[in-house]
C-alpha cells in the first residue's frame with residue numbers, strides 16, 4: 001500500500017482496486033520490450049456500464065477527475081463506506097460485497113431489459129416486412145386480374161364482332177360485307193368500355209334507370225360477381241370460348257331477373273303514381289251530382305263510394321243523386337280536393353241586361369183580360385177583334401190561353417191575352433199577369449164581384465200591373481154598374497168615378513157598346529206606362545201556351561218582349577230548344593219575324609215548353625244544348641226529389657214506419673199544356689194530412705210508351721184528358737198491367753181521383769161496449785196458459801171480441817179474447833150472470849179481482 005502511495009506521488013496512476021471501485025479496475029503490468037528492456041504500464045480495466053443511476057455516476061465522474069481529486073474521493077468513499085458499515089453493523093468487507101452483489105444484480109436486470117427490447121424490435125421489423133410483402137403480392141394479383149379482365153372483354157368483343165360480321169356477310173352482298181366488317185368492329189370495341197364505365201354505378205341505379213339495353217344489363221352481374229367473390233375471378237382466369245358461353249348463360253339469367261325487377265319497378269311506379277294522382281286530383285262538384293258521375297270525376301269506382309256510404313249508414317245506388325255537401329265529404333274522404341261550382345253559371349247571359357234607353361222604341365201594350373167565369377171575357381175580346389172565338393169552344397169554357405193583337409181604328413195596336421176563367425187555371429193566370437202590362441178586369445154588371453174576380457185583382461196587384469175595370473153586360477135589365485164599383489172598393493180598387501185613379505168603363509160585349517172608350521182607356525194607360533222596347537236585338541220573351549200538335553209537332557205560343565224573333569233562329573224556351581221553322585200569327589198566317597209585343601206561334605221546338613217560361617234566341621246549337629241539358633237535369637232532379645238525394649237507412653226505416661201519409665202517384669196527359677197543368681194543380685190540392693196525390697208527370701200530347709213505363713215504375717194509373725194512347729202504348733199498358741183512364745171533362749178526373757184517395761184513407765173505427773166480467777179465480781192450464789175464472793156481470797162477452805183488463809179501474813192491457821169456456825166447452829158467447837173461463841191472446845198477467853171489459857169494433861169507410 002505504501003508503494004502505491006509513493007508511485008502515485010510520481011504521477012503514475014495507482015494500481016488499486018479500492019480507489020477505483022465505482023466503475024473500473026486498474027493496475028500495473030510489466031511490459032517487456034526487445035533486448036531485455038521492460039516497462040511498467042498502468043492498465044485500466046473499464047467496467048461495463050450498469051443501468052442504475054448510482055452506478056453511472058462514478059464512471060462519469062471518473063473521467064474528468066484529476067488523480068488528486070480521485071484520491072480524495074477514494075478516501076472520502078472509504079470513510080463513507082466505513083461510516084455506513086458502522087451504521088449497518090457490518091464490516092467494510094461485508095458492505096462492499098453486498099454492494100457488489102447489488103451492482104451485479106442491477107447489471108443483469110439491465111442486460112435482460114436490453115435483450116427484451118432487441119427481441120421486440122426484431123419482431124416488429126419482421127411483421128412490417130411481412131405486410132409489405134403481402135401488399136406487394138396483392139398489387140401484383142390486382143394487376144394480373146385487371147389484365148385478365150381486359151383480355152376477356154377483348155376476346156369476347158372480338159368473338160361478337162366476328163359473329164356479327166359473319167351474319168352481316170351472310171345478309172349482304174360480299175363486297176358490302178367486307179366493308180361492313182371493319183367499320184362495325186370499333187363500335188363493338190367501344191361497348192366493353194361502356195360497360196366498365198357503367199359498372200362504376202351501383203346495381204340499384206341500374207335498375208332504376210331501367211335502360212332495358214341488353215349490353216348494359218349483361219355487364220352488371222359480371223362486374224358485381226367479380227367484386228363480390230373470388231369464384232368468378234377464377235372463372236375469368238380460365239378464359240376460353242366455353243367461358244364466354246357460360247357468361248352468355250349468366251346473361252340469360254340476368255335478363256330474366258332484370259325483367260322481374262322491371263316488372264316490380266313498374267308496379268311500384270304505378271302504385272306511386274296512383275297515390276300521387278289521388279292526392280293531386282281536384283274534383284269539380286256541382287250542386288247535384290250522381291254517385292256514378294262523382295266516381296268518374298274522382299277516378300274511383302262507384303262501388304267504392306256506395307260501400308263507403310253504406311258504412312256511413314246511407315243506402316245509395318250509382319244513379320242516385322247526391323247534394324254538394326255529401327259529395328264534398330266523399331271527395332275529401334277519398335283524399336281528393338273539392339272545387340264547388342254552381343251549374344247555374346250556364347244560365348248566365350241567357351236573359352241579357354236592360355237595353356239602353358235610346359235604343360228603345362214604343363211598343364203595343366199587352367193586355368190580359370181577367371174575370372169570373374161567364375162574365376164575358378171572350379165575348380169582349382171577340383167584340384174588340386170583331387171575330388167570334390167563343391163559338392168554337394167546347395162546353396163554353398176557354399180551356400187554354402190565347403193571344404191576339406188587334407189594331408184599333410186609331411191605328412194603335414193592343415195585344416190581348418185571353419186567360420181562362422176557371423179556378424183550375426189560376427196558376428196560368430198568374431203567369432198571364434206576369435207577361436202583361438195592363439189587366440182588364442171584366443165584371444158582369446148583373447153578377448157583381450165574384451171569387452175569381454177577387455183572385456184576378458190579387459194577381460194583378462201582386463205583379464204590380466195597373467187595372468182597368470170593364471163593367472160588362474150593362475145592356476142587361478138587371479145590370480147595376482154602380483153596385484159593382486162599390487163592391488170593388490172593398491178590394492182597394494177605387495175607380496175614377498169614386499175619386500180614385502182606376503179607370504172603369506161600362507161596356508156591353510154583346511151590343512158592342514163602350515168598346516172605343518175601353519180602347520182609349522187602354523191607350524191612355526199605356527201612354528202613362530211609357531211602354532218601350534228595343535226591336536233591334538235578339539228576341540226574348542215569354543211562352544204563353546204550348547201544345548203538341550198532331551200535324552205540326554210541338555207548337556209554342558210566345559210573346560216577344562224585346563228584340564225581333566225571326567225564322568231560322570235558334571231558340572231556347574224553358575227546357576226545350578229548336579230552330580224556328582215557322583212563325584204563325586193568331587190568324588194562321590206565316591210571318592217572317594215578330595217584334596216586341598207581338599204574339600206568335602213558333603214551330604220547330606223539340607218539345608212543348610211550359611207556359612210562363614222565358615224564351616230567348618241563342619247564338620249556337622251547342623249553347624242551346626248546354627242550357628237545355630242543364631235545365632232538364634234540374635227538372636229530373638226535382639221530379640225524382642224523393643227517391644234520389646241519398647235515402648239513408650234511417651230515412652228508409654222512417655219511411656217504412658211512417659205509414660201515416662199515403663201518396664197516390666199519378667201520370668197526367670192532356671191535349672194542351674194548360675189543361676195538364678190545371679189538372680195536376682187541382683189534383684195536388686186534393687187530399688188531407690193522411691192521403692194526397694202526387695203528379696209525377698203532367699204533359700201535353702198522346703199517351704206514349706214512355707208514359708206507360710213511367711206509370712209502371714211508379715205504380716200509377718194514367719189519366720188521359722182529351723188524348724188517346726197510341727197502339728204501342730196500349731199494348732204495352734196491357735202487357736204491363738197499367739191502367740189508362742180517358743176523360744174529356746176535368747171534373748170527372750178530379751172526382752175519380754178523389755174516390756180513389758178515399759179508398760186509401762184508413763177506415764174510421766167505432767167501438768161498441770158489450771159487457772163486463774169479474775175475475776174470481778185464476779187457473780194455470782198447461783196448454784192455454786193462465787185462464788181467468790170469471791162471472792159476467794153486465795151485458796155479454798164474445799170470443800174474438802176486443803177486451804180490456806182493468807185493475808183498480810185502470811186499463812192494464814188491451815187485446816183480443818182468445819179463449820171463452822163454459823165448463824170444459826168452448827163457447828162463442830156468455831151472457832150476464834153466468835160464470836165462464838176467459839183467456840187473453842198473448843197475455844197472462846191476470847189477477848183475482850181484475851175486471852174485463854168486452855167491446856166490438858166496427859169500421860166505416862171515410863170520405864175526403
Ligand SMILES: Nc1nc2c(ncn2[C@@H]2O[C@H](COP(=O)(O)OP(=O)(O)OP(=O)(O)O)[C@@H](O)[C@H]2O)c(=O)[nH]1
Pocket residue numbers: 371372373374375376377378379380390396397398420421422472473474475476507508509510511
Ligand atoms: N147580355 C149580355 N150577355 C153577354 C155579354 N157578354 C157576354 N155575354 C154572355 O155571357 C156568356 C159568357 O160569355 P163568355 O164570353 O163566354 O164569358 P167568359 O168570361 O169568356 O167565360 P169563360 O171563358 O168560361 O171564362 C155568353 O153567353 C155571352 O153571350 C154582354 O155584354 N151582354
